[in-house]
Amino acid sequence: MPGFFTSVFQWISGLFWSKQCELAVVGLQASGKTSFVNVITSGQWSEGVVPTVAFNFRKIRRGNVTMKVWDVAGQPKFRSMWERYCNGVDAIVFVVDSLDKDRFNTARFELHQLLGQPTLSGVPLLVLGNKNDLEGCTPVNELIKILQLDRISDRPVSCYSCSMKSQHNLDIVLEWLSNRGH
Numbered sequence: 001m002p003g004f005f006t007s008v009f010q011w012i013s014g015l016f017w018s019k020q021c022e023l024a025v026v027g028l029q030a031s032g033k034t035s036f037v038n039v040i041t042s043g044q045w046s047e048g049v050v051p052t053v054a055f056n057f058r059k060i061r062r063g064n065v066t067m068k069v070w071d072v073a074g075q076p077k078f079r080s081m082w083e084r085y086c087n088g089v090d091a092i093v094f095v096v097d098s099l100d101k102d103r104f105n106t107a108r109f110e111l112h113q114l115l116g117q118p119t120l121s122g123v124p125l126l127v128l129g130n131k132n133d134l135e136g137c138t139p140v141n142e143l144i145k146i147l148q149l150d151r152i153s154d155r156p157v158s159c160y161s162c163s164m165k166s167q168h169n170l171d172i173v174l175e176w177l178s179n180r181g182h
């Protein structure tokens with residue numbers, strides 16, 4: 001019986017507290033953006049993802065939160081599209097391969113170039129240092145320095161080390177995202 005009351009309470013509170021959250025997921029190619037979207041959509045990890053061409057759009061429901069997700073391609077020829085998909089979202093998710101040290105400078109350049117767009121002023125930013133299941137990954141405090149996240153002062157910024165493969169830290173990532181809903 002308590003279970004019945006709990007679920008009725010959850011249903012009623014869902015009517016009042018249901019939220020919408022629109023996200024754009026960007027970052028260099030092969031950082032794990034599509035893997036992130038797959039895992040939060042279906043809870044399923046799969047090695048067999050193909051590079052995204054242009055973008056994918058997904059709509060998912062997690063508890064009382066409905067998320068609309070733009071998964072944008074990361075290859076150089078697609079990066080000029082990032083601003084268009086980030087415009088008007090509740091949060092930008094920037095995914096970094098935390099092992100790919102050779103491309104950290106490029107990731108920092110592309111991130112700050114994007115955030116400098118006047119249309120994106122104030123949009124909250126979540127940076128994910130992905131692939132922390134692999135040995136040699138860069139810890140979150142180093143990523144914050146390398147990507148110069150401490151210099152961003154015009155918006156809320158968070159950074160987590162995580163893994164789509166092991167799903168480490170995805171609970172706090174989802175919690176952060178649900179708090180961006182309206």
Ligand SMILES: Nc1nc2c(ncn2[C@@H]2O[C@H](COP(=O)(O)OP(=O)(O)OP(=O)(O)O)[C@@H](O)[C@H]2O)c(=O)[nH]1
Binds near residue numbers: 095
């Ligand atoms: N070990 C490990 N591999 C991962 C993880 N996340 C993604 N990968 C692998 O990284 C590769 C690229 O993943 P994608 O999700 O396609 O990357 P993407 O950022 O969507 O790439 P583009 O669509 O080209 O921009 C794939 O081989 C994934 O299996 C992770 O957390 N751990």
Ligand SMILES: [Mg+2]
Binds near residue numbers: 051071073
């Ligand atoms: Mg992709």
